[in-house]
Amino acid sequence: MFDFLFVPLYNIDMITQEKLTILTESAKYDVSCSSSGSARKNAGGVGNGYIAGCCHSFTPDGRCVSLLKILLSNDCVYDCKYCPNRVSADVPRATATPDEICELTMDFYKRNYIEGLFLSSAVTKNPDFTMEQLLLVVKKLRTEYGFHGYIHLKGIPKADPALNRSAALYADRMSYNVELPTEKSLKLLAPQKSKESLLLPMKTLTRERAQFVEEKRKKQVSGHFLPAGQTTQMIVGATPEADGQILRLTQALYRKMQLKRVYYSSYVPVVQDSLLPDKCTGQLREHRLYQADWLLRFYGFSVEEIVTEGENLALEYDPKCAWALKNMHLFPVEINRASLEELLRVPGIGGRSAQKIIQARAYTTLTFESLVKMRVALKRAKHFITCNGKFFGAKNETAVRGLLISAENGENAVQENLFSLLPDTGAVSEKKILFSDRQNALSALTGEL
Amino acid sequence: MFYLFDGSENGFLTAFLLAFQDKNARISSKSAQLLLGQEPVFVRTDDDRAQRAKARLLSFDNGCHKDLNALLRCGREDNEQVAFEYLRFLAQKKRPVRGMLAEPAVYRAVEYIKKVGLEIHHFHGFIRFIECESGALYAPFEPDNDICDLLVPHFRARLPAFPFVLHDVKRKKAAVYDGANAFLAPLEKAEIMISADESAWQGLWKKYYSAVNIPSRERLKQMRGYMPARYWKYMPERS
Numbered sequence A: 001m002f003d004f005l006f007v008p009l010y011n012i013d014m015i016t017q018e019k020l021t022i023l024t025e026s027a028k029y030d031v032s033c034s035s036s037g038s039a040r041k042n043a044g045g046v047g048n049g050y051i052a053g054c055c056h057s058f059t060p061d062g063r064c065v066s067l068l069k070i071l072l073s074n075d076c077v078y079d080c081k082y083c084p085n086r087v088s089a090d091v092p093r094a095t096a097t098p099d100e101i102c103e104l105t106m107d108f109y110k111r112n113y114i115e116g117l118f119l120s121s122a123v124t125k126n127p128d129f130t131m132e133q134l135l136l137v138v139k140k141l142r143t144e145y146g147f148h149g150y151i152h153l154k155g156i157p158k159a160d161p162a163l164n165r166s167a168a169l170y171a172d173r174m175s176y177n178v179e180l181p182t183e184k185s186l187k188l189l190a191p192q193k194s195k196e197s198l199l200l201p202m203k204t205l206t207r208e209r210a211q212f213v214e215e216k217r218k219k220q221v222s223g224h225f226l227p228a229g230q231t232t233q234m235i236v237g238a239t240p241e242a243d244g245q246i247l248r249l250t251q252a253l254y255r256k257m258q259l260k261r262v263y264y265s266s267y268v269p270v271v272q273d274s275l276l277p278d279k280c281t282g283q284l285r286e287h288r289l290y291q292a293d294w295l296l297r298f299y300g301f302s303v304e305e306i307v308t309e310g311e312n313l314a315l316e317y318d319p320k321c322a323w324a325l326k327n328m329h330l331f332p333v334e335i336n337r338a339s340l341e342e343l344l345r346v347p348g349i350g351g352r353s354a355q356k357i358i359q360a361r362a363y364t365t366l367t368f369e370s371l372v373k374m375r376v377a378l379k380r381a382k383h384f385i386t387c388n389g390k391f392f393g394a395k396n397e398t399a400v401r402g403l404l405i406s407a408e409n410g411e412n413a414v415q416e417n418l419f420s421l422l423p424d425t426g427a428v429s430e431k432k433i434l435f436s437d438r439q440n441a442l443s444a445l446t447g448e449l
Numbered sequence B: 001m002f003y004l005f006d007g008s009e010n011g012f013l014t015a016f017l018l019a020f021q022d023k024n025a026r027i028s029s030k031s032a033q034l035l036l037g038q039e040p041v042f043v044r045t046d047d048d049r050a051q052r053a054k055a056r057l058l059s060f061d062n063g064c065h066k067d068l069n070a071l072l073r074c075g076r077e078d079n080e081q082v083a084f085e086y087l088r089f090l091a092q093k094k095r096p097v098r099g100m101l102a103e104p105a106v107y108r109a110v111e112y113i114k115k116v117g118l119e120i121h122h123f124h125g126f127i128r129f130i131e132c133e134s135g136a137l138y139a140p141f142e143p144d145n146d147i148c149d150l151l152v153p154h155f156r157a158r159l160p161a162f163p164f165v166l167h168d169v170k171r172k173k174a175a176v177y178d179g180a181n182a183f184l185a186p187l188e189k190a191e192i193m194i195s196a197d198e199s200a201w202q203g204l205w206k207k208y209y210s211a212v213n214i215p216s217r218e219r220l221k222q223m224r225g226y227m228p229a230r231y232w233k234y235m236p237e238r239s
C-alpha cells in the first residue's frame, strides 16, 4: 500500500507521507520529547547539543515538539495488550530504511523543525535483530551523515547488552519504558516483558556510564556515552496501582538508577480489550503526578512526605498544598527570614519567586506590597507566610482549604510550574541558582511536561 | 520634558545626561510618542559625552551595558524610558541595583530584559529555514524585539557549512552568515529561488506535525501560550 510515489523521484531516500504517518502515529504516545542535557559539539557536519533543550513547535494538544519522534518499524512480534502495534492487531504496517530515517532527520534538522531524533521501534523478528537495526541508524547518522544533534534512542528489552553499549556511544540519551509500575500488571498486559528485562539494561547502562565518565576523566577514552543519561515512562491508569506506589518507584529510579526524568502517560484507550479500562485517565491525575515528581526532583521532598503507598494524590489541590495543609504547625513562615528550603515549601511559591524574594530582601525589608510589586503569586501563598510580621491569610484552616481550591482554579498551576524556572537573562547571578541540577531545571522550563 | 533621540546607544546616553536632573523626563526615539503641542528636546548625539557616561555607569555596575543593550532592543513602546529610569536609579545608588526587585524601576527593567532573552530562546526553536536552490537557508520572521543578529551564534554553531539569512521582515533588516562571516544588512524584500525538494520536505513536516498530535486531548490555550499566534505566519505547520 505504500508503493505509489508522489515524492520527487530524484531523492530516492525521501520517506513517503504514508509511511511517515504510520511510524509517527505509533510513536506519539511516548511522552518524552526532551532534548536537554547534551552539550555535544559540532565537529564539522550538522548540528550540536543544546544543554537546556529546545522546543521547536507546539501541537494543538499543547505538547512540545522537540524531536522527530518516529518508529523504525511498527511491525511487532510481541502482543502487549494496550499497544496498537501488537502482533494480533490489524493495522497497516510499515518499516523505514535506515537511510530514510537519516535523510528525514537531516532535512528536518537543517530547516530547524527539530532538535534531533527520538528513535524507537516495535520488536521486529527478535530483540537482537531490532536493536541491531536501531544501532545501524544511529551509527550511520553520526558517522556517515555527520549529525551532531540530539539523539534519543529507545532500547529494546532483552537485546544483547553489547548492542546497547555500542548504541550508547552514539546516542545522547536512552530509555527503557517501565510501562507499568508492578510485575503483576506487566504479566497481565505485557506478557513478553518483565520488570527484570526492563530494569536490567537500565542498571547496566548506569554502571557503564559511570565507568566511562571515570575513564574519560583519566583520559583513557574519548567521545560520549549517553551524555544526557536515561529516562523512563509509565502508563498511568491502565492498571490499579495508586499514585503512592507509582511515586515510590519513581523515587527509587531517581535515587538508585540516577534517571534524569520519569514521564507519566495517562492512559488513552487506543485498543479495546477486556483487561483494559475503556476510559481515558484524567489529565488532572497525570498533572498531579508531574507536580509531585517536581517536588521530588527540585524541592527536596521525599515521597513519604507527599503520599502514603496505597493512596492517590488529592485532586482538589496540588501536592504541595496538600502537604502544607497536613503540616500547618510549620506555618506561617516569615518571608524576610525563611530559608530557601522553607520558601520552596510554601504553596504557590515556585523556584523563581523564591529566588526573587531572597534577592530582594537583601536590600530591604519586604512587605506584602513589595511582593505584589514583584508579582509573586499570593493567592495561595498568603495563607502560609507573614510579611514583616503581618499575616494576610484566612483565619482558620477550613477557610484556607476552601480558598486554596478556588485559587487553584484561578491560577494556572501548570504555568506556575513552568515559568517559575525560566532562564535568567543575566539579571540573576549564576551563583544564586537554587537547584542542585541546573540543567534539569532548565530543561524542565522548556515546556516538556 | 520630552527628549527625542536618534535611537542609537550613544544617542540614548546623551539624552540620559541631558535628562538626568529632570524629574518628569520622558525619553524616546519614537516621535509617535509625542503629545500634540509638546515641544521636544531634540537630542544631538555627542559620542564623547556618551562614552564618558557609559564609563561612569560601568564603574557602578559592569553588567549594566548588557542590560542597556537588551533594553534598547526591547520592542515595547516605553522601553527607552524604562532603561532611563533603571540607569538613573543605578547612578543614584552608585552600585548594582538589579537585585532590588521591590523597586519598580528595577523590576520593570528586569522584566523587559527577561522578555528579550526569552524571545531569543523561543526563536532558537521557532525559526523556520527555507532551503534555496544554492543550498543557502532563508528564514523570514517578525520578532517583537530587535534580535535577529543575536540569533546568529546559535545557528552558526550548529550549521557552520550553510550560509543563512535571518530576515526580520518587520524591521526590514537581516542578519546574514555567508559561510565564513556574519553581518547585519538592511533588507526590504528577499527574492529567493527555493530548492526543488523544499515543498516536499515542508509537506512531510506538516504531515508529521498533524500525526504527532493527540486530537482527543486538545488544549489550544496551552499551545497558544507556549507558541504565540503572532509567530505562526512563517511556520509551515501553522500557516
Ligand code: SF4
Pocket: A076, A077, A078, A079, A080, A083, A084, A085, A086, A087, A121, A122, A123
Ligand atoms: S513491544 Fe509491545 S509496546 Fe512495543 S510495539 Fe510491540 S506490542 Fe507495542
